[in-house]
Amino acid sequence: MRKTLFQFSVITILLLVFCSCERSERRVTKTEPAVAIDTTASVETPEPTIIEQKALKVKLYIENSGSMFGYVNGRTQLKDMLQNLLVDLKYEYNEDNIEIYFVNTKIHNNPIKTGVINFADKLSPNSIKIGQTGSSDLNDIFRQVTSEIEENSVSILVSDFIYSIKKGNTVNLLGEQQALTRNVFLTADKEGQKLTTNVYQYTSDYDGKYYDFNDDGKSFNGLRPYYLAVIGEQSTIKQFTKQIGPKFPKYKGYSNEYLLTAEDFKVEDFTVLSSTYNVGRIKPVRGSEINGQVRKIEVEDSGRGDVTFQMAIAVDLSSLAVTNNYITNIENYELENDDYTLFEIGQIEDGNIIFSNGEKQPISKTDLNYMAFNATHAFIFQSTNPNSENLSFRLKNNIPQWVKESSLLDDTDLTINTNKQSKTFGLDYLINGISEAYLQATKKVSYFDIDITIEKPKSSSFLGTVFGILFVLLIIGLIVIIILKRKTRK
Incomplete structure (x- = not known):
């Protein structure tokens, strides 16, 4: 026993x-605890390379067909926008690097003798009657503008973006114009111009004759949309967008924007913030880091309540030649997994996530160990499914919804139909033509894609x-x- x-x-x-x-x-x-990455000790700081950056030359083209006269009749929002734009351009690039032209069947030198600051005040239906203003071929205008783009120049076209077509079947004729637009930009690409085109939509007072697709001019006094197309080589547009891009949404009458580019954006730096602004308990999968960044996580415990899981992802988007307004618009993103929603996008400054309402969320010291790069934005994702799998999201370069909503096929009654006065005849055909050219040249459907692997607890x-x-x-x-x-x- x-x-x-x-x-x-x-x-x-x-x-x-x-x-x-x-x-x-x-x-x-x-x-x-996660092993801290001592970036000061393990990474040698290279000597800064000083690159002499040439001042950009900015070429401003104002379409001056008869349909544009109404925008410069009196003190309008278009004039206000132009004056503020020229002030910013002069401050950034100096007046000597700013050239102003009028464009219709030809490009005409600016005959208005004044400095760029006072230029907008001098605009009137009489002062812009230069060249053949009776009609304009928008595709020919684009061809002229793109052919004048130089290595270190940015071209800005101010136009109502209205196709001039002959009488006939409107849809067929617009389809023909769309093909011609696509040809203009494909030709530029084939000739070695890797262009980026930023389209901005504005609204302005209009007092003049509106010409419908039958070329029937009718008096109209009210608000009308117009557009800016900022076109240039990728590197110059990137520089321009960084310096001037944030100003565009602040100009009077701003409504929308759309970026079209052949650039292959390289978003290489991003990391999951496993200890910041999260719901539920997550941890990095050890040994799976890429360049010291967390790309694979394990969900140890889900949260309680409606939101069972929330995580933040810090990303460096400084390489994108697009304004912050476009980046932070949640509607511009697409998620592959329906379990997730993109809840909010914040900017990262001085170790904090700053949201649109002014709220600041400090990034934890643990997460900062994985951020040995210049993160610019934080994406907050939520899920109500405790068993959510991998997360993949992308910034779309699909044509935004506002283009379709701003377009119409019949403008014969526009002057008396208030529902049509905020729309542009054939706009979606024009934007489609440009977009199809970029898609055909690049085969890209998104600006960037990010994938995060999520494992179940072992x-x-x-x-x-x-x-x-x-x-x-x-x-x-x-x-x-x-x-x-x-x-x-x-």
Whole structure:
């Protein structure tokens, strides 16, 4: 009996020690902090390379067909926008680097003798009657403007973006114009021009004759949309967008924008913020980091309530030649997994996430260890499914909804139909023509794609559970043996 009890005691102690060690090892693995990356010690800071950056030359083209006269009749929002734009251009690039032209069937030098600051005040239906203003071929205007783009220049076209077509089947004629627009930009690409085109929509007072697609001029006094097309080589547009781009949404009458580019954006730096602004408990998968950045996580515990999971992803989007207004518009993004929603997009400044309402969220020190790069934006994703799988999202270069909503096919009653006065005849055909050219040249449907791998918690206690069950069974077996031996002795 003593021998049996001794054997039982030894087995019990060994099992307790083994299970204790196994549980201890798991506790260490679970609570062990992420290894901090000492960027000052491990990464040598290279000597800064000084690159002489030439001042950009800005060429401003104003379409001056008769349909544009109404925008410069009196003190209009278009004039206000132009004056503020020229002030910003002069401040950034100096007046000597600003050229102003009028364009219709030809490009005409600016005959208005004044400095760029006062130029907008001098505009009137009489002062812009230069060249053949009776009609204009929008595709020919684009051809002229793109052919004048130089290595270090940016062209800005101010236009109502209205196709001039002959009488006939409107849809067929617009389709023909769309093909011609596509040809203009494909030709530029084939000739080696890797262009970026930023389209901005504005609204302005209009007092003049509106010419419908039948070329029937009718007096109109009210608000009308017009457009700016900012066109240039990728590198120059990137520089221009960084310096002047944030100003465009602040100009009077701003409504919308759309970026079209052949550039292959390289968004290489992004990391999951596993300890910042999260719901539920997540941790990086050890050994899976890429350039010290977290791309794979494990969800250890889901949150409670409506939102079971929330995480933030810090991304460096400084390479995108697009304004912050476009980047932070949630409607411009597409998610592959329906379990997730893009809840909010914030900007990152001085170690904080700053949201549109002014709220600041400090980034935890743990997460900063994985951010040895210049993160510009933070994306906050939510899910109501505790078993959500991998997350993939992209910034679309699809034509935005506002283009379709701003377009119409019949403008013959525009001057009396208030529902049509905020729309532009054939706009979606024009934008489609440009967009199709870029898509055909690049085969790209998004500006960037980001993928995050999400793993389910591994059952780290599996062995412990097995040994626990064996231990209980062993105890029960020993008790049964003892009872049976006692009964035998009796």
